[in-house]
Amino acid sequence: MNPAVRVRAYTDDDWAQVWPFFDEIVADGETYAYPEGLTSERARQLWVAPPPGATFVAVDGDADDVVLGTARSGPNRPGRGAHVATASFMVAPAARGRGVGRALGEHVLAWARGAGFLAMQFNAVVETNTAAVALWQSLGMRIVGTVPQAFDHPEHGYVGLHVMHRSL
Structure with a gap:
């Protein structure tokens, strides 16, 4: 764990800082x-x-x-799919390269395990997001399939979305 980065529960007061980088990441259209x-x-x-x-x-x-x-996690599907977790992550562009994604990933995997989920599944990891793919693989996730041309990337055109999974 990186001591320069600590993960804690989100509070409503955090949104004022999350929103600017959320908006920037969504607007760049890459992930x-x-x-x-x-x-x-x-x-x-x-x-x-x-x-x-x-x-x-x-x-x-x-x-x-x-x-x-920031990260969010919870059941991937309701009902009979609720034993598998999913998660999404965003790192402020100014904080990239500092271990923030890894700290969030490790925290979310531990949280999901502690909450009783049997596995973690990411439904849509853009294949051109190679840093994220490598990070998730280093945390034990594996690509179980790729949906071809499922994401319209602003630079690369239609690219695949990986489905990634690991048991907890």
Whole structure:
């Protein structure tokens, strides 16, 4: 674990720092299929996971009020699919390369295991997001399939979305 990064539960006060990088990441169009032009309130409704899910923020280890990234997790599907978790992650562009994604990934995997989920499944990892794919693989996720041309990337055109999985 990186001592310069600490992960804690999200609070409503964190949104003021999450929203700017959420908006920037969605607008760049390279990793998320959220619609363009989301308002802050609609984005918050999409991102903040209701129970039994949870939302987290990664903060600077020396400054608990400096948000570096965020993650949300919860059941991948309702009912008979609720034993498998899913998660989504965003790291503020200015904080990339500092271990924020790894800290969030490790935290979410431990949270899901502790919450009784049997596995973690990521439904849509853009194949051109090679840093994320490598990170998730280093945390034990494996690509179980790729949906061809499922994501319209602004630079590369139609690219695949990986489905990634690991047992907990």
